Amino acid sequence: MTPEEFREYGRQVVDWIADYYERIESFPVLSQSSPGQVRAALPAEPPEHGESFAEVLADLDRVILPGITHWQHPSFFAYFPANASGPAILGDLLASGLGVQGMLWATSPAATELETHVLDWLATLLDLPARLRSDGAGGGVIQHSASDAALVAVLAALHRASAGGSERAGVAAGRYAVYTSAQTHSSVEKACRIAGLGAGALRKIDVAAGTLAARPDHLRELVRRDVANSVTPVLVVASVGATGTGALDPVRELATIAHEHGAWLHVDAAWAGVAAVAPELRWLNDGLELADSYCTNPHKWLLTNFDCDAFWVADRAALVGALSILPDYLRNAATESGAVIDYRDWHVPLGRRFRALKLWAVIRWYGAEGLRAHIRGHVALAQEFASWVAADERFELVAPHPLALVTFRLRAGDDDTRAMLERVNASGELYLTHTTVNGNLALRMAIGSPLTERRHVEAAWRALSSR
Numbered sequence: 033m034t035p036e037e038f039r040e041y042g043r044q045v046v047d048w049i050a051d052y053y054e055r056i057e058s059f060p061v062l063s064q065s066s067p068g069q070v071r072a073a074l075p076a077e078p079p080e081h082g083e084s085f086a087e088v089l090a091d092l093d094r095v096i097l098p099g100i101t102h103w104q105h106p107s108f109f110a111y112f113p114a115n116a117s118g119p120a121i122l123g124d125l126l127a128s129g130l131g132v133q134g135m136l137w138a139t140s141p142a143a144t145e146l147e148t149h150v151l152d153w154l155a156t157l158l159d160l161p162a163r164l165r166s167d168g169a170g171g172g173v174i175q176h177s178a179s180d181a182a183l184v185a186v187l188a189a190l191h192r193a194s195a196g197g198s199e200r201a202g203v204a205a206g207r208y209a210v211y212t213s214a215q216t217h218s219s220v221e222k223a224c225r226i227a228g229l230g231a232g233a234l235r236k237i238d239v240a241a242g243t244l245a246a247r248p249d250h251l252r253e254l255v256r257r258d259v260a261n262s263v264t265p266v267l268v269v270a271s272v273g274a275t276g277t278g279a280l281d282p283v284r285e286l287a288t289i290a291h292e293h294g295a296w297l298h299v300d301a302a303w304a305g306v307a308a309v310a311p312e313l314r315w316l317n318d319g320l321e322l323a324d325s326y327c328t329n330p331h332k333w334l335l336t337n338f339d340c341d342a343f344w345v346a347d348r349a350a351l352v353g354a355l356s357i358l359p360d361y362l363r364n365a366a367t368e369s370g371a372v373i374d375y376r377d378w379h380v381p382l383g384r385r386f387r388a389l390k391l392w393a394v395i396r397w398y399g400a401e402g403l404r405a406h407i408r409g410h411v412a413l414a415q416e417f418a419s420w421v422a423a424d425e426r427f428e429l430v431a432p433h434p435l436a437l438v439t440f441r442l443r444a445g446d447d448d449t450r451a452m453l454e455r456v457n458a459s460g461e462l463y464l465t466h467t468t469v470n471g472n473l474a475l476r477m478a479i480g481s482p483l484t485e486r487r488h489v490e491a492a493w494r495a496l497s498s499r
């Protein structure tokens with residue numbers, strides 16, 4: 033593709049995206065595609081001769097769009113949001129254009145230094161503890177996802193607990209234990225499996241009935257039993273905004289118990305953490321000064337296209353120690369000077385995209401006040417939605433809802449609640465997902481699309497409540 037052709041088709045692609053956002057409400061939120069339908073519309077064989085990009089764009093409308101669930105639709109209330117925004121899309125495009133692979137500082141100093149700087153900016157915007165910033169022993173890095181953050185937290189914790197990795201043979205023998213509540217995202221169990229600890233190393237902390245928060249007294253009991261059996265508590269994962277209901281664990285208490293036993297404390301605030309851009313929501317950060325690592329996803333609720341998980345450690349030595357291997361072909365003067373960060377040592381893969389560009393573009397475009405307005409708008413809409421649910425005697429709220437996730441059910445029971453979910457999702461007008469709370473089915477109204485306005489939330493409530 034020549035620069036002239038790139039210019040021509042690039043303009044068409046940008047126009048296509050702008051048009052997509054203008055017409056997004058004309059699509060059913062949830063794809064109506066049946067299994068195999070997209071593949072059936074694709075040629076069995078790859079083309080022998082190159083095709084025009086115009087043909088690719090035509091197939092985008094014909095083949096791909098029907099198989100898209102429109103995550104950016106203003107009536108997408110499922111899972112947690114996956115925010116996209118103009119500046120993030122453009123930042124991502126620039127990263128693709130530069131085509132940089134920033135595994136080492138030396139392979140593109142700007143990719144590394146912008147990432148370090150932007151994560152310090154984000155730490156400032158969220159008012160995170162100073163020890164997570166890069167100017168001390170800690171620092172931030174962009175991971176693909178909160179699942180990767182959980183995995184590297186497990187690896188760093190194991191490294192620290194096992195005399196710098198030299199005693200890792202004990203891992204398979206069930207020598208180490210990891211603790212988290214049943215509300216915590218499944219990525220922690222996956223991380224235990226990948227790290228070789230196995231799912232058997234995971235201890236589930238009981239939760240309090242009303243708040244669904246992990247119970248410190250139960251953690252203390254689990255740890256006591258393990259220590260009595262010569263099992264080392266290696267990691268405690270606290271959730272700030274757990275996936276099902278947004279449950280908030282008492283980070284300070286869990287951290288205190290973890291540290292009494294030398295265990296690492298990782299805080300997973302994948303969805304909720306970014307809400308701390310609003311000062312009135314900074315209670316979310318309570319106890320973070322005791323965390324060994326912390327993550328939150330701008331790609332969920334801070335206007336930044338997937339993938340962008342912000343992950344910080346208080347002491348980068350354990351993380352780098354767990355992941356650093358220096359083959360001869362990566363040796364270079366900058367690394368050997370000790371004066372630079374090589375982010376290849378902060379995550380699992382060697383290679384890495386220049387993801388900081390999109391986060392930088394987002395922070396610069398919106399500014400702190402724009403980011404605050406984005407979060408506050410959704411929190412206000414969720415509070416209003418919850419008040420409608422509370423006022424309707426057919427419904428009940430099933431968990432606290434201080435942010436933008438509201439979990440609720442029909443008092444009539446699971447069958448009616450499920451039928452309501454299926455009915456509204458089949459309409460194509462909105463999309464919600466479910467969870468289980470205290471053994472009962474509950475629906476999750478996760479408000480977080482940048483395009484969602486009050487009228488969309490009102491329409492959702494009309495669809496849910498008209499029976």
Ligand code: PLP
Pocket residue numbers: 112176177178179180217219271273274275300301302303329341
């Ligand atoms: N942690 C929490 C609290 C989540 O809600 C999620 C996903 O919804 C994850 C982790 C996993 O996120 P990711 O897709 O970034 O791995």
